[in-house]
Amino acid sequence: MVETLEHLIRRAADHPRQTRTPLYRELLRSETFLLTLDAPIRQEQVLRVSHPDETFPIWVDKDPELGGIWVPVFPARDAVADYVAARNMAPTPGKEFLWMEHKPGTVFSLMNGVKCFAGIRLYLDENCSVSLPWSEVRILAEGALPPEGPEIYDLPVTHVVLPLSSRAAFGSVSVAPHGPQGKLLCLPEAGHFRADDTRKLVRMPPNSQGDVWMACRHFLQVLRFACSLEDAEPRHYTNDLLSSLLGFRMYGEAEALCEWLIGRGRRDQARRILKAAVRHFPSEPGIARMLRELEFPH
Incomplete structure (x- = not known):
């Protein structure tokens, strides 16, 4: 399933005017990952589970032209590591970069808590990403597929x-x-x-x-x-x-x-x-x- 999602992201990036319905459908049934900056996980830990009412920091990119906030979303853990390495990012003292895995379809509703949220960017590598604006993320958060054609x-x-x-x-x-x-x-x-x-x-x-x-x-x-x-x-x-x-x-x-x-x-x-x-x-x-x-x- 990871390979399918990565393929659809790459196809959407290479052919931005083609239909995105297969990509939307795969996003709703695939696990996705966010990048966070948090306290290091102990060596014996395998994962850390967030509680329903818990807030947590996520890494975002600010649009230098319009000021909106774009959240990078990743189809696989390796893509998170590539993102950090490609930008030579260094964590603040006492923190480290961690990936956060989310069940299929759940990442979209989390975006409601992001201030000045403009959309998400599906990231494969520095040369391949696909932008989904707020209007499409809102529909995906409801478990529906955004309509085809431009807004x-x-x-x-x-x-x-x-x-x-x-x-x-x-x-x-x-x-x-x-x-x-x-x-x-x-x-x-x-x-x-x-x-x-x-x-x-x-x-x-x-x-x-x-x-x-x-x-x-x-x-x-x-x-x-x-x-x-x-x-x-x-x-x-x-x-x-x-x-x-x-x-x-x-x-x-x-x-x-x-x-x-x-x-x-x-x-x-x-x-x-x-x-x-x-x-x-x-x-x-x-x-x-x-x-x-x-x-x-x-």
Whole structure:
């Protein structure tokens, strides 16, 4: 079963636009591993069992661009060791890196306790990993399979001005399973994105070429790029950025941005945007939770 999961992870990494249903199904019936930093296990110990209400540290990676937290999840113990070795990681004094094994399907619900959680990264080696965003992890936590095809979103801001001097590139993208190919817009100067980022798309304003799409992550890069060229008011940019993150259901990244705003004395700005988001997305518990934590900090 380990070999099957590793094969499916590698196939998803090599062919990010192909169906992931076999991978999702195998994840729900395979054991997975997390990396933790804890007190050394005595030589005579074989394992350490966590109790239901126990909290424990896990190793995470912070997105340097958007601030969200990505949790590496491993299909085998050897992959955990490879991850530590490849990054030349050293534990703090009195601690050591340990792998934590989890029964099939249980790792996904654990992610509810990760602050600013953006998603998990299935890790085989430094050249092979697959990202599953929060929206897919949430479905897997319920024991269900995420739907095929990219997540589709409408433009989350009232307008976006693309710099006229910027060079645009077009590619093709599958907007629906077995459907026609759509046009994928990219502004190379704004930033780069991974192929699996095209599994989350935003519809751009239509033009003479018909419907045009952009990877949601790249849209956020374009917002930042346009702001830098226009010397725009930073407050307007952060308004658009936070509104876009919420509109794309990138709640971990939105939570990280709220923390950034609060740290700079802009709590009212974050509160105002979150209140507007609650009105627009009343059924989304993630937004209500962020607003509640903002209003009643621990």
